[in-house]
Structures are given as C-alpha cells and as structure tokens.
Amino acid sequence: MALLIGIGSLWYTNRLVGKLQIEEKKKVEIWAKATERFSSPTAEFDKLQFEFDIIKDNNTVPVILATEKDEILSFRNLDSIKSLDTNFLKQQLAEMKAQHDPIEIIFADNQKNFIYYKDSILLTQLKYYPYFQLLVIALFLFVSYLAFSTSRKAEQNQVWVGMAKETAHQLGTPLSSLMAWLEIIKSKSPDDEFVIELEKDVQRLSTITDRFSKIGSAPALKKENLTTVIENAIGYIRNRSSSKVIFSLENAQQYDVEAPLNIALFDWVLENIFKNAIDAMSGEGNIHVKITDQQQFAYIDISDTGKGIPKSKYKDVFKPGFTSKSRGWGLGLSLSKRIVEEYHEGQIFVKSSEINKGTTFRIVLKKISS
Numbered sequence: 001m002a003l004l005i006g007i008g009s010l011w012y013t014n015r016l017v018g019k020l021q022i023e024e025k026k027k028v029e030i031w032a033k034a035t036e037r038f039s040s041p042t043a044e045f046d047k048l049q050f051e052f053d054i055i056k057d058n059n060t061v062p063v064i065l066a067t068e069k070d071e072i073l074s075f076r077n078l079d080s081i082k083s084l085d086t087n088f089l090k091q092q093l094a095e096m097k098a099q100h101d102p103i104e105i106i107f108a109d110n111q112k113n114f115i116y117y118k119d120s121i122l123l124t125q126l127k128y129y130p131y132f133q134l135l136v137i138a139l140f141l142f143v144s145y146l147a148f149s150t151s152r153k154a155e156q157n158q159v160w161v162g163m164a165k166e167t168a169h170q171l172g173t174p175l176s177s178l179m180a181w182l183e184i185i186k187s188k189s190p191d192d193e194f195v196i197e198l199e200k201d202v203q204r205l206s207t208i209t210d211r212f213s214k215i216g217s218a219p220a221l222k223k224e225n226l227t228t229v230i231e232n233a234i235g236y237i238r239n240r241s242s243s244k245v246i247f248s249l250e251n252a253q254q255y256d257v258e259a260p261l262n263i264a265l266f267d268w269v270l271e272n273i274f275k276n277a278i279d280a281m282s283g284e285g286n287i288h289v290k291i292t293d294q295q296q297f298a299y300i301d302i303s304d305t306g307k308g309i310p311k312s313k314y315k316d317v318f319k320p321g322f323t324s325k326s327r328g329w330g331l332g333l334s335l336s337k338r339i340v341e342e343y344h345e346g347q348i349f350v351k352s353s354e355i356n357k358g359t360t361f362r363i364v365l366k367k368i369s370s
Contacts (some may be wrong), residue, residue, distance in 0.1 A: 013130040014130070024061050028117045029103055060077060061077060064076075064089070064096060064115070064116045066113065066114055067111075067113055067114075072086075072090075072093065073113065075089065096118045097116060102115060103117075171209045172209060178205070179202060179206070182198060182199055182202050197239075210264050222262070225256045226257045226259055227257070229270075233274070234274075237271060245283065245285060247286075248288045249289045252290060252291060252293070257298050259367050262344070265339045265343060266339070268339060269363070272333060272336045273302050273336065276333065277304035277306060279306075280306025282306075285306060287302065287303070296368065297364050297366060298364075299364055299365075300363040301351060301360055301361070303361075304359055304360075306358055308354050308356055308357055308359055310355065318334055318337045321334075336348060340365075344365060344366070347364040348361065349361070349362055
C-alpha cells in the first residue's frame with residue numbers, strides 16, 4: 001500500500017513539474033521580449049513601466065543573457081557571491097544549455113543575443129521530492145521488515161532453547177538409571193572390554209545431555225590445547241566408524257596452539273563435521289585435520305575426500321533443515337555454526353570444495369576471548 005502511494009505521488013509530482021516547467025518557459029519568454037523592448041534605442045522609457053515590472057518581478061528563474069560567442073552580458077537570480085567568479089558563471093551557462101534551449105532576442109543593431117535559463121530552486125526541489133518520499137517509504141519498509149525478522153528470529157531462538165533444555169531434562173532420568181545399572185555391572189565384571197566401552201558411551205550420553213543444557217546460556221570458555229581436543233574427538237569417532245575411514249592430524253607449528261573453548265560444545269562441532277564427512281565419503285576415505293596458528297587466530301581446516309558441495313550451496317549447508325541425506329533433520333552444521341560464531345566468537349565456513357574430490361571446512365577461533 002505504501003509503495004502504491006509513493007508511485008502515485010511520483011506520477012502526480014512529475015505531472016505537476018511538467019506544467020510548472022511550461023509556465024516557467026513562458027515566463028522567461030515574456031521576460032526576453034520585455035528585455036528586447038527595454039533595450040531598444042527608440043523605446044520611450046516613460047511608457048515601459050510594464051516591461052520594467054516584468055524584468056524586475058522575475059526573482060525565481062535563474063537566467064543569463066549572453067552573446068553568440070557565449071560572452072555573458074548579464075544574469076539574474078544567481079548566487080551574488082559565487083557570481084563574482086567567472087568560472088561559476090560559465091558552469092551555470094553550461095548547465096542552462098544542457099537543460100533548456102535558449103531564447104533568441106535581437107536588439108536594434110541586429111545583434112543576436114540569447115537568454116539561457118534553468119529550473120527554479122522550487123521546481124528543482126519539487127522534482128526530487130517524490131524520490132525522497134520513495135526513499136523514506138523504502139526505509140520504513142526495511143525497518144519494519146528488520147523488526148519483524150528480528151522478532152521472528154528471537155521467537156525461533158526461544159523455541160530452540162526451550163526444546164534443547166527440555167531434551168536435557170528428559171534425558172536426565174534414564175541417564176541416571178543407566179549410570180546406576182552400569183555401576184552394578186562394573187562391580188561384577190570391572191575389566192570386561194564390553195563394560196569399558198559401555199561406560200564410554202554412557203559418559204558420552206552424559207556429555208550430550210550437558211551440551212543440550214548449555215544451549216541458550218553463555219558457556220564458560222577455558223584455554224585448551226587444540227591438538228589434544230581434536231585428537232580426543234578423532235579417537236571417539238574412529239572407534240565408532242568404519243576402518244576404511246582414515247583420520248590424520250597435522251599441526252603446522254612446532255608448538256601447541258591454544259584457544260578459549262568450551263570442550264563439551266566444541267566437541268559437538270567436530271563430531272558433526274566428521275560425521276558429515278563420513279556420510280559424504282559413503283564410509284570410505286580420508287579425513288585430514290590441519291591446525292594453523294596466525295597471530296590472534298587459530299585456523300582448523302577439516303578436509304575429506306567425499307562427493308563435494310556445489311559452490312552455490314556453500315552457505316545453504318549451514319541453514320536449519322538443509323540436508324542431502326534421506327535421514328536426519330539437517331541441524332548438525334546449523335548447530336555447529338551457532339556454537340562457533342555465537343558462543344566462541346569465531347567463524348565456520350566452507351573453505352573449498354570440488355565435486356567428487358572433497359570438501360574443506362574452516363573453523364576460525366580467537367586465541368584471546370573478549
């Protein structure tokens with residue numbers, strides 16, 4: 001509706017401007033004739049009061065009287081201070097030539113002169129007013145959309161946080177029971193490999209519950225050794241994936257790189273990327289992790305030899321619900337982006353990808369938390 005009003009205003013104002021331009025042209029033509037008569041050597045000045053009034057009353061339309069060779073003879077309704085500069089007058093003459101055709105006047109000696117003119121200040125302001133109005137309307141629509149989008153995002157965040165905390169709450173009771181049963185089994189077979197692996201999975205389930213409970217709250221960050229954190233994440237995924245998936249870790253430095261992390265949440269990021277990489281490789285291929293120290297930032301590049309991501313989808317993979325798999329909700333990378341960017345003040349993005357060759361994700365972490 002607001003846009004229609006703006007377009008209607010633009011049409012009406014342009015129509016009004018056209019009429020005023022015609023009126024101003026007629027005014028200048030009358031002014032030219034009056035100037036021509038007033039300059040005649042045979043003119044009886046006591047009878048030229050009407051012409052004199054016409055010349056005197058033109059106090060809105062800027063005009064310049066010039067010769068055929070563009071020598072400026074006189075001017076009217078131009079800035080009196082700036083007009084002392086001949087370059088300013090020449091510039092005004094050029095603008096007038098570009099805007100309107102001149103009006104020719106002939107004096108008694110058959111000398112041709114020309115009156116050049118341009119739109120008055122009022123007409124110029126009126127000409128640009130509807131565009132200003134459209135700009136205000138567009139700004140209003142943009143602010144309204146921004147407010148609506150922010151409100152909607154805040155509402156979605158509340159739902160997301162509520163679901164995460166409710167999930168953590170619901171997992172709490174069965175997890176407590178599992179831990180109790182595990183203690184009973186451990187008392188009977190403490191060294192059984194099955195019991196050891198079961199304990200690891202129960203601990204992992206406890207970690208997952210803890211992760212969900214942290215969503216929506218500002219997590220505590222602690223300086224951690226990136227090599228150690230990544231090695232632990234790789235070790236967990238390696239034991240639960242095919243032996244055909246080969247993991248490798250490279251630290252480009254000769255020293256340990258540290259960064260402020262919440263391990264429970266950051267492990268989640270690594271697991272999501274590793275699992276996506278394994279799915280992209282159909283359970284067979286190489287996953288290489290490289291750590292690079294760059295002054296204030298630490299870079300973690302995770303490369304796989306999977307099917308790759310089209311360049312047009314680089315940003316889409318982080319949107320909630322985006323997935324190329326038949327199962328899953330497409331929340332893993334969306335959640336990873338939120339953890340890295342909102343909770344760790346870092347960045348995560350697709351650094352590079354080639355179809356049927358592989359993909360590299362880059363995580364950028366601040367080495368000093370703000």
